[in-house]
Amino acid sequence: xxxxxxxxxxxxxxxxxxxxxxxxxxxxxxxxxxxxxxxxxxxxxxxxxxxxxxxxxxxxxxxxxxxxxxxxxxxxxxxxxxxxxxxxxxxxxxxxxxxxxxxxxxxxxxxxxxxxxxxxxxxxxxxxxxxxxxxx
Numbered sequence: 408x409x410x411x412x413x414x415x416x417x418x419x420x421x422x423x424x425x426x427x428x429x430x431x432x433x434x435x436x437x438x439x440x441x442x443x444x445x446x447x448x449x450x451x452x453x454x455x456x457x458x459x460x461x462x463x464x465x466x467x468x469x470x471x472x473x474x475x476x477x478x479x480x481x482x483x484x485x486x487x488x489x490x491x492x493x494x495x496x497x498x499x500x501x502x503x504x505x506x507x508x509x510x511x512x513x514x515x516x517x518x519x520x521x522x523x524x525x526x527x528x529x530x531x532x533x534x535x536x537x538x539x540x541x542x543x
Contacts (some may be wrong), residue, residue, distance in 0.1 A: 413468070418462040429453035444506065458520065461528040466531025475536045476529075478541040484525025491515040491522065 430450055438447035495505075495515040503511045 409537065416464060416468060420461065420468070420470045423460040423464065426457040427454060427461055429459065455523055460525045462527030463534075464527075466528040467535045468531075470528075470532040470535060472532055472536040473487075476532050478529060478533060479529075481526050481533070483530030484522040484529060487522030488519050488526065491518040521536040 419535070431454055434450040435447050435454070438444075438450055495512055498511055498515075500503070505512045
């Protein structure tokens with residue numbers, strides 16, 4: 408990996424990390440305290456992109472796959488996100504909304520973030536292996 412590409416990637420990692428912290432430590436709590444649950448939800452879901460990007464870049468820069476890895480990690484992460492989102496929507500359809508019973512949605516929330524991390528790491532690791540294969 409060239410030094411310029413690594414420097415740009417580290418800058419992108421720092422930017423994604425700052426964006427994730429600003430969203431989850433600043434925007435989401437402010438909107439939730441200000442009686443704007445729809446805006447808080449928008450920030451929460453919008454924060455998934457920089458959060459996943461952080462783990463993609465961590466996988467890209469700090470993993471060392473010896474061969475081309477399978478996509479099982481990314482598949483597992485994406486599958487977990489989809490299943491847990493559906494489970495959370497099912498709970499909401501039965502009347503257990505996050506506003507009424509937040510405890511019922513904590514496991515799904517944690518699982519969604521773990522799934523996004525696995526998805527980002529798996530993609531980053533795979534792209535690093537492809538880049539290492541193509542570069543002399």
